[in-house]
Amino acid sequence: MQQGGVASPFPPTRRPPANGTLGQSANDWEQRYRRAVITSDTLATALVVLSIGNFFGARDAANWHEKWGILTFGTELLVLATLTVSRAWAPAVLGQGAEEFRRLGRALFTAAVVLALGGIALTSRNIKLWIFVAIPAIGLTTMTARYLLRLRLHRQRKEGHCLRPVLAAGSPATVRDLITRTRKFPHLGWRVDAVCTTDGPRLDGEELDGVPVVGQLADVAGHVRRDRYRVVAVTPDPHWSPDRLQRLAWNLEGSDAEMVVAPVLMEVAGPRLHVDAVLGIPLLRVSMPTFTGGRRAVKGVVDRLGSALLIVLFAPLMLLVGLLVLADSRGGAFYRQRRVGKDGREFTILKFRTMVAGADRARAELADLNEGAGLLFKLRRDPRVTRVGAVLRRYSIDELPQLFNVLTGSMSLVGPRPPLPEESAAYGPDIRRRLLVKPGLTGLWQISGRSDLPWEEAVRLDLRYVEDWSLALDTVILWKTLRAVLYGQGAY
Template sequence: MQQGELVSPFASAHDQLESGAIARPATDWEQRYRAAVITSDTMATAFVVMAIGGFFGARDAANWHEKWGILAFGTELLVLSALAVGRAWAPAVLGQGAEEFRRLGRSLFTATVVLALGGIALTSNNIKLWIFVAVPMIALVTIPARYMLRLWLHKQRKEGRCLRPVLAAGSPATVRDFITRTRKFPHLGWRVDAVCTTDGRGLDSGELDGVPVVGPLADVANHVRRDGYRVVAVTPDPHWSPDRLQRLAWNLEGSDAEMVVAPVLMEVAGPRLHVDAVLGIPLLRVSMPTFTGGRRAVKGVVDRVGAAVLLLLLAPLMVVVGLLVLADSRGGALYSQRRVGKDGREFTILKFRTMVTGAHGARAELAAHNEGAGLLFKLRRDPRVTRVGAVLRRYSLDELPQLFNVLTGSMSLVGPRPPLPEESAAYGPDVRRRLLVKPGLTGLWQISGRSDLSWEEAVRLDLRYVEDWSLALDTVILWKTLRAVLYGQGAY
């Protein structure tokens, strides 16, 4: 390392040791990242309450301490306590999926309820300001701040830092699939450093996809204690009987390792999974996916209100785009097409026209050059696409008129991709589950690569959304859509 060169404060112990810095424990970066999140939340909360207390309290300087100072301090203390009690700072959820923001939102809601009850008990006339202004403002500041920290963490992980060393234990086939997934999604923070198999042998002379096989499944706990792995990932194998899994859990007690077991239902997760103790037996209960009820009603209201607001905000841009389409080639500004929606009902989708007039009739001539996955028809350099249309497709501006579909209820802001009737007719029973919910303007496919995805991966993502839908997942998808659109990855 050159003199004066800085070492990242979140660099792994291995990186710091190689660079000549002082070696630190493997969990040191986790502690510092947690401290950064706590500091960010504390500063954001303090900034909001001080700004509100200072602005409104200046009008009543004589009673500032009694009416504003105490409420400001009490609100900050209550919010931070709710975050701590609600485990919004638990290392296991920081930087991991929607659960981090779900706990953050739940903690802030709890603080709001307690604040309201306290105001009623104390008959305070100023409590409404802190309930309806302060706490929502705290959410508007803390959520983006946490997201920026997460982006930084994910960037570090893609560069090989801030990763938890994992020991995978199971059959060679299931372990190989697990290794492939961790390498494909490094932002999740797992790096498989070693493998244990049934007989202690791999498929490639002591290795499995480049990862050393260190021993048989019976020796997992010994390797964890000796080498300090942070995660033990147990994948399916006949060796793993209930007794052996229980013994492994006991043998890992006292170590820093977290034991995770991959269930048979790999694509079911989130709010549908519950662990219950029945007759002294731990059971994994899988609830039915929710297609109706209160949460779906809330989603419908959010869809329509969100579409109306976006249409008002984006109206000038849509007018400009429409004029550019008209000026670039002959034909109308909008293009309508039949698509299949919820429960197989067809509807007319609206888009800005990106192809020359009569493009659909020329599709048969280009069928031999199809680059789309599965049932999709796609060409990276489609000769039917106009110059303006290529730009609109890259940044998904051609899909803005679909906000009218969302407003009228045939589509949702978030959901599976709406298929063509001929695509839907070729669906098998499993793929047809995509039609159990409304199609979306964006979805998991939009933020995961769009047309670059294989057909199997696109179907898997859509089915995962159908099975594991939640309001928190919708929020995360909408947030990530902006970045996906700006980068234009997989859009053609």
């Protein structure tokens, strides 16, 4: 594939005829992408260690080969070795999810520990420079390079390229749900190319949501070996007994296919899922969600320090925005509203005023025009919004004063959307689980479409955050918030 006259490192994966080449084309781009990641990690590490070695080693030229040269090349080899041992280049984790960056961070932490132990053993006075400067700089450089490669990969996937061909096997309803999800989120890299169901195709050329039904569930292994699918996605169906799943796994041995089984607990994932062998039986263990403890304490510290730093950083912008709001229409610069926080406790949220004075009283007159989903009240072209307010809402600048709510402890940087008291009063028992954690300045709802999402999807995302919360998930959400703010999707 050519882009601007330059060959792309990620060749397209198309749906070829059943001739045994489908899996081969997927393997080609996977291997090229893996080589691109390894190359970028190696070059980024070399750039950092050589820059530090040359800059500081020039001051000690007499001992360059004896001391600085050994530290420079030793650090390079150590980082590459820990990346290999930590399986940070495994194809299964490259290009999607937080696991790729988690393994990269674990490898660099291991390298820092080894450097520290080596420095103590050799009584090197310069080892702190490599631990506290070189390793963090390598982390920043390699993560940035990987993120840029991932963005390019995701663009290719949205165009229908660089996708893993999937054979879905299960009931028509669960397979249809899988097809819908893979089409909605192409950046995850799956494309369902064929389907096997309990009864198989009733007619020649039968399709399920545009995907051909190629056989029965008992035929899965044969189709995988013939057409070389990269993923076998097993969705719920009464046919799948433990014995049949085990037999399918045996029959897939020796192929390039990865077998993925969808558990019944679809909305529980991440650090709460553990596979344990008990009495020789593999069991999926679901741990309780954590609402207290050490990780929550770390989150609280990050919230306070992060909000304080952001307030200082954005202070000039907030001052300018406040003056623009005052100049644009009558009323104060800030808007205060009661919201419901953790455990149902109410607090006053701060925002820049984006509507005319008395907008709350005019809401009843606009009730028939409501475009919000579920309990939300939203209008795409709300006549109460001011000219400055429209711009502030478009880029979420009106929410910057909520940093003071985070600083005082009523909110968190990441969490569910803070509901209004009347919304909270209408919650059922399931939805009330959103109140088990502090509401957030940003969250899964904000980075997934905001007001454009159906009410059920917005609730599902908030509950997923409550159930599957982790520090790594918070980091990913904060990173993706920047892009969501720049695009302004669902912000009105």
